[in-house]
Amino acid sequence: MSLSEFEKQRVKKIFSAYCAMKAPHHISDQFRVEFELRGDEVKLFESRPFHLDKSQWISHKIARFKKDRESNCWQLYYADRNERWHLFEPFPSDKDIEKMLAEVENDTTGIFWG
Numbered sequence: 001m002s003l004s005e006f007e008k009q010r011v012k013k014i015f016s017a018y019c020a021m022k023a024p025h026h027i028s029d030q031f032r033v034e035f036e037l038r039g040d041e042v043k044l045f046e047s048r049p050f051h052l053d054k055s056q057w058i059s060h061k062i063a064r065f066k067k068d069r070e071s072n073c074w075q076l077y078y079a080d081r082n083e084r085w086h087l088f089e090p091f092p093s094d095k096d097i098e099k100m101l102a103e104v105e106n107d108t109t110g111i112f113w114g
Contacts, residue, residue, distance in 0.1 A: 002039045002040055003037075003039075003040055003067060007067075008037060011037055011042055011097060012037060014097065014098060014101065015035040015037070015042060015044070015101070016035075018033070018035075018101055018105075019032075019033040019034055019035060023046075029049070030048070030049070031046065031047075031048055032046065032047045032048075032057075033045075033046050033047075033062075034046075034047060034059075040066060040067040040069070041064060041065060041066040041067065042064070042065040042097075043061065043063075043064050043065075044061075044062045044063045044064070044065075044104065045059045045060060045061050045062050046059070046060050046062055047059045047060075060079075060083070061079035061083050061085075062078075062079065062104065062112050062113070063076065063077065063078060063079075063088075063104045063112055064076075064077040064078075064079070064085050065077075065097055065100055065101075068093065071093065072095060073093040073094060073095050074093060074094060074095070074096070074097045074100050075087060075092060075093045076088040076091060076092060076093065076094075076100045076103060076104070078111045078112060088103075088111070090108075090109060091103045
């Protein structure tokens with residue numbers, strides 16, 4: 001089940017601001033932080049130009065936020081080196097997606113941003 005229109009707009013606003021803060025416009029030709037909202041989940045990834053062909057961009061998964069309809073909580077996932085998703089056990093869920101995004105930004109374990 002997908003998010004309500006209100007939730008979609010809220011998520012877009014939150015993630016657009018976050019991505020702009022992480023990768024300001026003046027460096028957008030070198031580094032981007034982007035998100036994709038699909039259904040009941042949001043994927044956060046970073047993109048950089050391919051070193052052999054600067055017109056191509058390579059994207060790497062950073063975090064995944066998935067809304068659990070039963071608990072009405074967002075679940076947080078990280079990508080391993082093979083880009084497979086795993087539940088982030090230290091802080092697996094919360095009703096507020098902003099708290100989950102703050103956990104990704106703080107990255108106390110180094111699992112999201114390295």
